[in-house]
Amino acid sequence: MLLTPATFIPLIQPEAHDRARTFVFHRGELLLRNATLGLPDPDTVAALWLPPERVHPLGKWEGAYYQLAWLDQPLALDGEHGYHGLRSLFGAVDDGFLGLAGRAFQLAEWARTHRYCGACGTPTRQLTGERCYQCPNCGMSAYPRISPAMMVLIRKGDSVLLAMHTNSPARRYTALAGFLEAGESIEEAIHREVYEEVGLRVHNLRYFGSQSWPFPHSLMIAYTADYLDGEIRVDQAEIADARWFGPDDEWPASPVTVSIAAKLLNAHRPTR
Numbered sequence: 001m002l003l004t005p006a007t008f009i010p011l012i013q014p015e016a017h018d019r020a021r022t023f024v025f026h027r028g029e030l031l032l033r034n035a036t037l038g039l040p041d042p043d044t045v046a047a048l049w050l051p052p053e054r055v056h057p058l059g060k061w062e063g064a065y066y067q068l069a070w071l072d073q074p075l076a077l078d079g080e081h082g083y084h085g086l087r088s089l090f091g092a093v094d095d096g097f098l099g100l101a102g103r104a105f106q107l108a109e110w111a112r113t114h115r116y117c118g119a120c121g122t123p124t125r126q127l128t129g130e131r132c133y134q135c136p137n138c139g140m141s142a143y144p145r146i147s148p149a150m151m152v153l154i155r156k157g158d159s160v161l162l163a164m165h166t167n168s169p170a171r172r173y174t175a176l177a178g179f180l181e182a183g184e185s186i187e188e189a190i191h192r193e194v195y196e197e198v199g200l201r202v203h204n205l206r207y208f209g210s211q212s213w214p215f216p217h218s219l220m221i222a223y224t225a226d227y228l229d230g231e232i233r234v235d236q237a238e239i240a241d242a243r244w245f246g247p248d249d250e251w252p253a254s255p256v257t258v259s260i261a262a263k264l265l266n267a268h269r270p271t272r
């Protein structure tokens with residue numbers, strides 16, 4: 001699953017280091033060596049002349065110091081290197097590395113999008129010892145944005161409800177999911193989304209797990225719930241189809257294995 005490795009030590013302040021490993025992003029894509037999908041070597045990064053204010057510490061992992069930076073232009077496109085979307089790396093790179101890349105991407109986006117105060121337009125300053133850009137004029141503070149989203153697998157006897165979202169590129173059935181609205185608890189969001197998307201009511205909400213999902217800055221919070229009442233009535237703007245899958249049905253293939261959606265579905269998949 002896409003998670004930061006347990007042995008990773010996050011750093012907010014830079015530390016003295018030798019030959020840092022650098023995640024360089026341009027418009028959401030990561031600079032990698034095309035042949036190995038590994039980070040560029042330090043000499044390649046040095047040749048980019050990254051402005052110091054665009055370089056942020058990430059942390060330490062397996063004896064190496066990691067940092068991140070972002071670029072306006074896709075530099076270092078020399079045939080050996082290219083910019084790769086994080087989704088294209090699913091299953092192609094080590095999960096721990098992907099977890100670090102997801103974390104680095106969210107910090108790079110925070111740094112890229114908070115150079116100016118959103119309230120008064122003044123250039124911001126980064127506070128020492130915090131992931132915070134602050135406006136010297138009006139005091140507005142900007143921390144990395146994290147957007148909570150709920151995911152819920154609804155159970156009814158030995159069946160579960162799976163839905164195909166209208167915007168699902170893979171046309172795949174999976175658990176319901178949706179972003180929280182301002183003022184909502186996770187539980188309120190689950191009840192609202194379930195009713196809006198498939199017309200059902202649920203109860204017995206149980207926490208399943210959570211996952212940072214860097215597309216671009218979601219926190220997926222997964223639950224199970226039991227069916228209470230109602231007939232399936234899909235919101236066709238969001239859901240193409242929703243139905244119950246039991247032990248005798250042909251279940252959909254697993255979603256991308258790095259996602260908590262896959263873990264949630266596979267935890268309930270019938271064994272044959």
Ligand SMILES: [Zn+2]
Pocket residue numbers: 117118119120121122135136137138139140
């Ligand atoms: Zn301001």
